[in-house]
Each structure stands twice: as structure tokens, then as C-alpha cells.
Amino acid sequence: MVSPSWERPHPGRREFWGFDFFAEDASLGGFVGLTFVPERHRCWYWAALVGDRRPYLLVRDLEIALPRRPASREIRSQALWADMNCETPFEHWSIGLEAFGVSMDDPDEALGTERGERVALGLDVEWESEGEVVGTSGCYAQPGVVHGEILVGGGGVETIAFEGHGWRRHSWREQDATGGDWMTPP
Numbered sequence: 001m002v003s004p005s006w007e008r009p010h011p012g013r014r015e016f017w018g019f020d021f022f023a024e025d026a027s028l029g030g031f032v033g034l035t036f037v038p039e040r041h042r043c044w045y046w047a048a049l050v051g052d053r054r055p056y057l058l059v060r061d062l063e064i065a066l067p068r069r070p071a072s073r074e075i076r077s078q079a080l081w082a083d084m085n086c087e088t089p090f091e092h093w094s095i096g097l098e099a100f101g102v103s104m105d106d107p108d109e110a111l112g113t114e115r116g117e118r119v120a121l122g123l124d125v126e127w128e129s130e131g132e133v134v135g136t137s138g139c140y141a142q143p144g145v146v147h148g149e150i151l152v153g154g155g156g157v158e159t160i161a162f163e164g165h166g167w168r169r170h171s172w173r174e175q176d177a178t179g180g181d182w183m184t185p186p
Contacts, residue, residue, distance in 0.1 A: 002133050004089035006140065010172040011070045012038055017084055019095055019127060021146040021166035027052045028162065030150075032095055032123065034073060034084060041066055043075055045082055047097055049121060049150065050107070057152065058110050059101035059121055090129060090142065093168065097123040103154065122151035127168055139171040 009015060015036045022029035028051035035044040043066055047059040064077045074083040080099040087094055104116040125148030133142045143165070150160040 002090060002140075003137070006137055006170065007086045007089040009036070009071055009073065013172045014038065015172035016170065017073065018169040019084075019093070019146075019166060020168075021125070021127075021162070021164050023051075023162070023164040028054075028150075028160070028164070032082075032084075032097065034075070034082070036066060038066065043067075045075060045080065047082075047099065047101070047121060047123070048110075049152065055103040055105050055116070056107040056110060057101050057103050057119055057121055058114065059097070059099045060114070061099075090133060092129070093127040095123055095125050095127065095148075097121065117154065120151070120153035120157075122149075122153075124149045124151075125162060127166060130165065138173050139169075141167055141169045143167050 016033065018031065018033045020031045030049040031047065033046040037043060043064045044062045045059070045064055049057040059080065061077050061080050064075050064080070067074055073085070082097045082099065085094045099121055100118055101121045102114050102116040103119040104110060104114070109115060125146055127144045127146050129142060130145050131143040133140050135141055144167070146166040147163045150162050152158045152160065
């Protein structure tokens with residue numbers, strides 16, 4: 001049985017939140033991921049946007065201080081502000097992002113040097129439940145509908161009204177002493 005406590009941060013443990021989104025016609029999609037790494041006093045953040053006739057836009061920062069408040073998922077670094085808020089457990093989340101990323105014509109560049117044009121990416125989206133929770137305490141996922149605005153800034157600012165679907169994932173547990181895969185179910 002699911003518990004609202006699953007939706008809260010679990011201080012002292014490695015923890016991951018992930019949100020994927022995609023348009024009904026698959027013309028636009030992206031993801032947001034946040035991982036707390038308490039043993040390093042850091043968190044990792046990724047966001048990306050991909051679509052028809054548009055370059056791959058990647059935001060990645062692996063050296064962000066953990067949130068100041070233990071119950072928060074709001075993070076800040078020099079070129080990034082992001083927050084994930086659970087408005088209603090298992091029903092509604094808000095995701096915000098203001099950051100600079102790298103726009104790459106070749107998505108394979110994201111696995112290499114990540115060279116490209118510096119471009120702003122903003123998200124103001126809502127995720128709402130569209131199905132049951134899949135998984136157990138410590139590792140679960142849930143489908144949803146996603147809507148809101150995506151802002152992309154290069155030479156000017158492009159505002160994209162987004163309506164689509166997605167999945168969200170949340171996992172936490174103590175890191176395996178051997179450094180094993182902590183994101184898989186125990």
C-alpha cells in the first residue's frame with residue numbers, strides 16, 4: 001500500500017526524482033532528474049529538451065549544494081535554479097527550472113565534450129496523475145499528464161505551451177557498501 005511519506009525527501013540517503021515528458025505526436029520531449037548525494041554534500045541535476053527540427057538542449061550540473069532545508073528539493077548554483085514540489089501526494093507535482101544549458105546539433109555530443117551554444121532553458125510545468133503507482137517503498141514510478149510552459153532562449157526567447165504525457169520516478173535507499181546500483185529496487 002502506498003504511503004504519502006514516500007513522496008517526502010529521505011535525508012541521509014541517496015535519493016532520485018525523475019520526470020519525463022513527451023507530446024502526444026512525439027514532436028517534443030524531455031526530462032528532469034535530481035539526485036541527492038549526501039555523503040558528498042552535493043546533488044546532481046539534469047534536464048533536457050529534444051524535438052523535431054531542434055537541437056538537443058542539455059542542462060547538467062553535478063556540483064550543486066544540497067538544499068538548505070532538509071524537506072526541500074529547491075536547488076541553486078551559479079547558472080541554475082530548480083525546484084520540484086509535491087502539491088498533493090501521488091496526484092500533483094510542480095516543476096520549475098531557470099538555467100543555462102548547451103544546445104547541441106548532434107545529440108551524441110552529450111556523451112562527449114558537451115560543446116555547443118549556451119542557451120537558456122526554463123520550465124514551469126505541472127505533472128498530474130494518470131494512473132496507479134508501480135513499485136514499492138524505496139523505488140516506484142507513476143504515469144501522468146504534463147502541461148505548462150517551456151522557455152528556450154538563444155537569440156530570443158521561444159515560449160512553448162506544452163501538453164503531453166510522462167512518467168515520474170522516485171527512489172531512495174542507503175548506498176550499497178560496494179558502490180552498487182542504488183537506483184534499482186532493493
